[in-house]
Amino acid sequence: MSAQSVEPGGRQGASGRNKAPRSTEEHALVLVKQEPYNAETPLFALREACTPTQHVYVRCHFPIPACSPEEWSLYITGAIEHPLALSLDKLKALPAKTMTATLECAGNDRIGLTPLPKGEPWGAGAVSTGVWRGVMLRSVLQQAGLHESVVELLFEGADQGTPEGVNDGIPFARALPLDKALDPDTLLVYDLNGAALPPEHGGPLRLLVPDWYGMASVKWLARITALEHPFDGHFQTQSYVLERPGQAAHVPLQTMRVKSLITSPATGATLPPGRHLISGVAWSGDGMIIRVEISTEGEGPWRPARLVGAAAPHTWQQWEWEWDATRPGRHVLRVRATDGQGNTQPDVAEWNWLGYANNAIQSVIVEIGD
Amino acid sequence: MSAQSVEPGGRQGASGRNKAPRSTEEHALVLVKQEPYNAETPLFALREACTPTQHVYVRCHFPIPACSPEEWSLYITGAIEHPLALSLDKLKALPAKTMTATLECAGNDRIGLTPLPKGEPWGAGAVSTGVWRGVMLRSVLQQAGLHESVVELLFEGADQGTPEGVNDGIPFARALPLDKALDPDTLLVYDLNGAALPPEHGGPLRLLVPDWYGMASVKWLARITALEHPFDGHFQTQSYVLERPGQAAHVPLQTMRVKSLITSPATGATLPPGRHLISGVAWSGDGMIIRVEISTEGEGPWRPARLVGAAAPHTWQQWEWEWDATRPGRHVLRVRATDGQGNTQPDVAEWNWLGYANNAIQSVIVEIGD
Numbered sequence: 169m170s171a172q173s174v175e176p177g178g179r180q181g182a183s184g185r186n187k188a189p190r191s192t193e194e195h196a197l198v199l200v201k202q203e204p205y206n207a208e209t210p211l212f213a214l215r216e217a218c219t220p221t222q223h224v225y226v227r228c229h230f231p232i233p234a235c236s237p238e239e240w241s242l243y244i245t246g247a248i249e250h251p252l253a254l255s256l257d258k259l260k261a262l263p264a265k266t267m268t269a270t271l272e273c274a275g276n277d278r279i280g281l282t283p284l285p286k287g288e289p290w291g292a293g294a295v296s297t298g299v300w301r302g303v304m305l306r307s308v309l310q311q312a313g314l315h316e317s318v319v320e321l322l323f324e325g326a327d328q329g330t331p332e333g334v335n336d337g338i339p340f341a342r343a344l345p346l347d348k349a350l351d352p353d354t355l356l357v358y359d360l361n362g363a364a365l366p367p368e369h370g371g372p373l374r375l376l377v378p379d380w381y382g383m384a385s386v387k388w389l390a391r392i393t394a395l396e397h398p399f400d401g402h403f404q405t406q407s408y409v410l411e412r413p414g415q416a417a418h419v420p421l422q423t424m425r426v427k428s429l430i431t432s433p434a435t436g437a438t439l440p441p442g443r444h445l446i447s448g449v450a451w452s453g454d455g456m457i458i459r460v461e462i463s464t465e466g467e468g469p470w471r472p473a474r475l476v477g478a479a480a481p482h483t484w485q486q487w488e489w490e491w492d493a494t495r496p497g498r499h500v501l502r503v504r505a506t507d508g509q510g511n512t513q514p515d516v517a518e519w520n521w522l523g524y525a526n527n528a529i530q531s532v533i534v535e536i537g538d
Numbered sequence: 539m540s541a542q543s544v545e546p547g548g549r550q551g552a553s554g555r556n557k558a559p560r561s562t563e564e565h566a567l568v569l570v571k572q573e574p575y576n577a578e579t580p581l582f583a584l585r586e587a588c589t590p591t592q593h594v595y596v597r598c599h600f601p602i603p604a605c606s607p608e609e610w611s612l613y614i615t616g617a618i619e620h621p622l623a624l625s626l627d628k629l630k631a632l633p634a635k636t637m638t639a640t641l642e643c644a645g646n647d648r649i650g651l652t653p654l655p656k657g658e659p660w661g662a663g664a665v666s667t668g669v670w671r672g673v674m675l676r677s678v679l680q681q682a683g684l685h686e687s688v689v690e691l692l693f694e695g696a697d698q699g700t701p702e703g704v705n706d707g708i709p710f711a712r713a714l715p716l717d718k719a720l721d722p723d724t725l726l727v728y729d730l731n732g733a734a735l736p737p738e739h740g741g742p743l744r745l746l747v748p749d750w751y752g753m754a755s756v757k758w759l760a761r762i763t764a765l766e767h768p769f770d771g772h773f774q775t776q777s778y779v780l781e782r783p784g785q786a787a788h789v790p791l792q793t794m795r796v797k798s799l800i801t802s803p804a805t806g807a808t809l810p811p812g813r814h815l816i817s818g819v820a821w822s823g824d825g826m827i828i829r830v831e832i833s834t835e836g837e838g839p840w841r842p843a844r845l846v847g848a849a850a851p852h853t854w855q856q857w858e859w860e861w862d863a864t865r866p867g868r869h870v871l872r873v874r875a876t877d878g879q880g881n882t883q884p885d886v887a888e889w890n891w892l893g894y895a896n897n898a899i900q901s902v903i904v905e906i907g908d
Contacts, residue, residue, distance in 0.1 A: 284901065497571040
């Protein structure tokens, strides 16, 4: 693999800079930051059960590394019996598993937090659902032969840079506890939506940890190290942790909190009086969605929405509700979801210094004309 | 005066219903509620130093009463020497005073509070600046001869209705402490922006209490009563009070808290890289604005904006700041103002049950293209 950067579309940049879309009308994503490239799924694309690849949100910490699939090797080292170097072909020769899963960036909806924490100013579009194909991580770890002493698996990407507060260049690196690494749904992924995983999504190979915030699904996965002690690297202990005012302990981010979005209508819409379908998605890393409720007057009452289609693990739930809108004027539409563990979205987000895991109830403001 | 209702434009409604604008593109105000009529100043009109009358926000508690200026009388009763009935002509024969003043609805920006309190879902446009003309209230009170025992003056409008939780129809009614009533800038107003005060703004006659939230400036002013005991009516003690969680006491709303708005650019704008003027307004009921600061990256640093034009009492302060926008991507522009009493806007609004006085720092989200 090479350290050169490529354009988000996968074409190698002559200038060495990652070019971002010129405007949201023309392009598939809503630009959040050009360098490194970070961009959201546009609202209309969140209406699809499965997000088209061109509309899947992109989160990068460093320039996108140019990785040749032909020359790619995944190295597995550390407290194991058999160090491995697996080419993409070798991985693809193993039994494949295809899984639909929703990924959400831990910083999704950071701009909904007040005061606004540091970090990329994500709106509500740092969430997407894809059909991922790859091999079970556990199969590869079984080949490698983990020592009894292993407590965590460390995953390093081919992307590198120097985060604020760090002295030297480091790769993006994140560890999983042993049990999550051995979960049969934790995958090494090489396809997205039926095609080779694009560079901006971590191609040729990424980790996929369903139900967890996206930082766990390490992109451009270059090395796995079996660890006998917990990893304390930057992205494990300084970043992607919940630091709350008045609490000394940093809580590492893991599962996605229960959350929901209204995807139609959009804020600012003017609608005629009459019946309108309000629709959207809801998801949770803590079990499937069992209830979605809608309020059209801000303060309630809450009315149950219809869940659309069969529930599937790791995947957002579409829902809809028919609104009989009779009163002209402004209406504040709100949605809240509840998951199988009984978690319900809060009215107010739990503020934290780094601005993660905002799952507060969303409001969409529309006008009914007369 | 008559109890019939009129259209916001001042034409008497054949149907008896107040007709509201059909859409925000066609009309001068942004509809919040059709009945009773409540509508905001659109963002573009907030860029004017003085708000054109057609764009001045409208707050009504009940249907707009149809009041004939020719038949109008203001009655002054209670603990006074000389009960008075003053026609509009009599009032206009008294020495007139013209004053520019900013009025803000106490519920302005209620939709920025989470959880969303009950009440009209006002955005940021329930604020306007007008040139008001009328007579000093103190002149009329001096004619009436207040008894020594008077502690408050009660103001009743010709508008009537039955608020939630009240058994009978009542007029909108609100009292002022004696010292505020005698302030030389508290006016009985019959003109707005050089023309007769329109019906939707309280014409033919309203009270104007500069520096206080709009609820004090009673519209369609029909009766003033000199009170020897504090008024405890609905709009004085049940509504327009700050009720905070964990606090038993209701704090009556009075002065407008220090606040500022970015009026250009608008949220959602896409701008080319380069220099852009960020501009807006700031105001406070507690003294003139002495400092406005801008942050373009959400978390700061805060940079001082230039105050435009001379400061004037009771009137918002225009400001501007030149932004050299070089980094493509999303930017969160924030503004905060400080008044002469040293009050500065908070990051997070002080939540209260009825959703008043939200003066939290505003964010405007824009994209710099590449």
